[in-house]
Amino acid sequence: MYETLGYEERGDIAFVTIKRTRINVRQIRELERVCDHLDDVSQAKVVVFRGHSEGIDFLDFDPKEAMDIHGFNKWEKLVNRIETLEKVTVALVDGPSVGGGFQILLACDQRICVPGATFQLPEVRQGFLPGMACYRLAKYVGLGHAKRIVMTGATIGADEALRLGLVDAVTPDLDAALKKTIDCFGPMHTVAFTLARRLLNESFSTGFEDGIGNFLAAQHRAISQTAFLDTLRAEHKKK
Amino acid sequence: MLDLRPRMLSIGTANPPDRWSQADLLNRFQVSDPKIVSLFSSSHILSRHLYLPPGKHDGGPEEETQGDLLRKHRRGTIEVAPQAIDRCLAPMGLAVRDIDYLCCITSTGWLTPGVTAILMKHMGFREDCSRVDIVGMGCNAGLNGLNPVASWAMANPGKNALMVCNEICSAAYVFDGSMRTAIVNSLFGDGVAALLVRADERDERSFAPKILGFDSHIITPAIDAMRFDWDEEQGKYSFFLDRDIPYVVGANAEKPVNRLLNRHGLKRRHIGHWIVHSGGKKVVDAIKYNIGLTDHAVRHTHSVLRDFGNLSSGSFLFSFKRLLEEGKVRRGDYGVLMTMGPGSTIETALIRW
Numbered sequence: 226m227y228e229t230l231g232y233e234e235r236g237d238i239a240f241v242t243i244k245r246t247r248i249n250v251r252q253i254r255e256l257e258r259v260c261d262h263l264d265d266v267s268q269a270k271v272v273v274f275r276g277h278s279e280g281i282d283f284l285d286f287d288p289k290e291a292m293d294i295h296g297f298n299k300w301e302k303l304v305n306r307i308e309t310l311e312k313v314t315v316a317l318v319d320g321p322s323v324g325g326g327f328q329i330l331l332a333c334d335q336r337i338c339v340p341g342a343t344f345q346l347p348e349v350r351q352g353f354l355p356g357m358a359c360y361r362l363a364k365y366v367g368l369g370h371a372k373r374i375v376m377t378g379a380t381i382g383a384d385e386a387l388r389l390g391l392v393d394a395v396t397p398d399l400d401a402a403l404k405k406t407i408d409c410f411g412p413m414h415t416v417a418f419t420l421a422r423r424l425l426n427e428s429f430s431t432g433f434e435d436g437i438g439n440f441l442a443a444q445h446r447a448i449s450q451t452a453f454l455d456t457l458r459a460e461h462k463k464k
Numbered sequence: 465m466l467d468l469r470p471r472m473l474s475i476g477t478a479n480p481p482d483r484w485s486q487a488d489l490l491n492r493f494q495v496s497d498p499k500i501v502s503l504f505s506s507s508h509i510l511s512r513h514l515y516l517p518p519g520k521h522d523g524g525p526e527e528e529t530q531g532d533l534l535r536k537h538r539r540g541t542i543e544v545a546p547q548a549i550d551r552c553l554a555p556m557g558l559a560v561r562d563i564d565y566l567c568c569i570t571s572t573g574w575l576t577p578g579v580t581a582i583l584m585k586h587m588g589f590r591e592d593c594s595r596v597d598i599v600g601m602g603c604n605a606g607l608n609g610l611n612p613v614a615s616w617a618m619a620n621p622g623k624n625a626l627m628v629c630n631e632i633c634s635a636a637y638v639f640d641g642s643m644r645t646a647i648v649n650s651l652f653g654d655g656v657a658a659l660l661v662r663a664d665e666r667d668e669r670s671f672a673p674k675i676l677g678f679d680s681h682i683i684t685p686a687i688d689a690m691r692f693d694w695d696e697e698q699g700k701y702s703f704f705l706d707r708d709i710p711y712v713v714g715a716n717a718e719k720p721v722n723r724l725l726n727r728h729g730l731k732r733r734h735i736g737h738w739i740v741h742s743g744g745k746k747v748v749d750a751i752k753y754n755i756g757l758t759d760h761a762v763r764h765t766h767s768v769l770r771d772f773g774n775l776s777s778g779s780f781l782f783s784f785k786r787l788l789e790e791g792k793v794r795r796g797d798y799g800v801l802m803t804m805g806p807g808s809t810i811e812t813a814l815i816r817w
Contacts, residue, residue: 264731265731309756423753438745438746438749439752439753441746442710442714442746442749442750442752445714445750446714446715446750446753446754449715
């Protein structure tokens with residue numbers, strides 16, 4: 226099975242527990258395998274990423290070797306896969322979220338943390354870049370806060386994270402908060418859900434003219450699905 | 465056993481010499497109708513190569529009869545197709561005399577003898593070269609042609625098959641001031657793409673992709689959505705594009721893609737390269753959201769549309785060429801080719817480098 230992760234399904238929910246708190250090549254491969262399983266096999270409607278992460282494991286890099294970019298590309302592909310899973314994705318954070326751990330949070334649909342959780346992107350201080358967090362973070366918190374977080378490597382506490390919109394809830398009882406969150410999502414219409422998420426993710430970088438073309442294409446796909454027809458039928462029945 | 469599947473070995477493209485911006489065209493045809501001006505002004509097409517009729521004294525273009533248009537198609541074929549063919553064959557050290565099978569595709573003019581015969585006469589193909597003309601199938605026809613070309617190549621190992629998508633769209637233009645013709649006139653451009661296909665053990669170490677399979681889809685309820693029919697008043701053939709095409713195509717796009725990939729045990733995430741016909745902005749958007757492609761995945765589809773307009777059957781080969789020129793493809797990568805057109809039709813093919 227997995228060495229760096231725990232994986233189990235309970236009813237409609239798949240739990241991915243981060244066991245290794247430093248991201249290494251093995252963990253990236255295992256997360257890819259989890260995504261394969263979620264895409265190809267699992268019937269789960271919700272995926273929960275649970276735990277905490279101290280970021281990249283520098284022991285994977287050999288300072289005597291020439292550096293190459295391909296591992297970073299692999300990582301970004303993984304984060305994008307998590308971001309586009311056809312499931313509701315929720316991050317439950319019970320400790321520090323540093324570097325890559327922080328990046329995975331940004332790819333999830335909802336983020337919930339305990340009061341003691343912290344968030345940090347120390348990469349720039351370490352002489353490299355926090356991946357596509359540079360792209361995603363500003364959409365959540367605005368450019369000003371993003372600049373501070375990325376460029377100074379500041380550690381953000383749970384309350385500030387909540388204020389910034391980086392997390393959706395702070396609570397000592399993650400399980401209760403998870404249940405509440407899942408209930409909020411209501412019936413899961415996968416197509417409408419993933420299309421809405423895609424349009425939102427694209428919203429900051431698409432001009433209005435392209436945006437409306439994208440919306441019409443997406444809306445046509447949505448209204449051609451049975452979920453929308455079911456809604457229509459139910460509404461007609463009421464009358 | 466040797467794997468003797470046909471490969472897409474070389475590609476050449478060519479366009480007529482005159483390149484027009486959308487604004488040039490509005491001036492040239494003295495268009496002032498704000499609806500048509502706005503149609504031409506949307507930014508997804510910047511320029512197209514076209515054969516335009518010579519100007520009259522008052523500055524407007526001369527009226528072209530159906531006969532003029534047919535002659536234009538023939539002239540364009542003779543001027544442009546040989547350049548595309550030479551550009552396809554020269555890098556392989558081949559000449560037209562080395563071609564054993566010639567497939568020409570066109571939907572923009574009627575010729576008997578067909579385009580294959582005309583090119584054989586003008587370019588000096590061997591007299592025993594086998595040939596086939598695919599006429600009138602529209603923008604999807606490049607893959608309708610590639611399917612038999614690939615089969616022929618597989619049945620005749622070591623022999624050279626050449627496919628030529630020859631579209632002089634300016635020979636199918638009608639200018640009557642209506643929105644119907646304005647939509648067509650704002651979209652299509654002239655261009656020819658030639659592709660060499662061969663199944664040969666000598667190519668075993670070639671980087672060129674192998675053609676693994678095809679899947680077709682026709683949406684017969686939408687048979688009238690795209691059509692080239694006779695306009696009695698104008699005395700010309702006139703192309704018609706229904707406004708619902710993007711949605712009809714989008715709603716069905718998953719079907720052939722899923723069948724094609726399932727048959728080969730693949731998922732969409734395994735496909736590294738999508739080569740989608742540059743049908744128009746809306747139809748590409750529909751494909752994007754219905755099969756989950758990013759803007760990056762259709763970057764060449766967009767850039768070919770921007771620089772050339774819709775080149776009908778050859779569009780996907782122009783995108784394919786840009787993909788190769790980019791130099792990012794790696795051995796082992798899978799690609800899906802996808803074309804859409806009248807029928808309504810969606811054609812797909814799976815290739816692997």
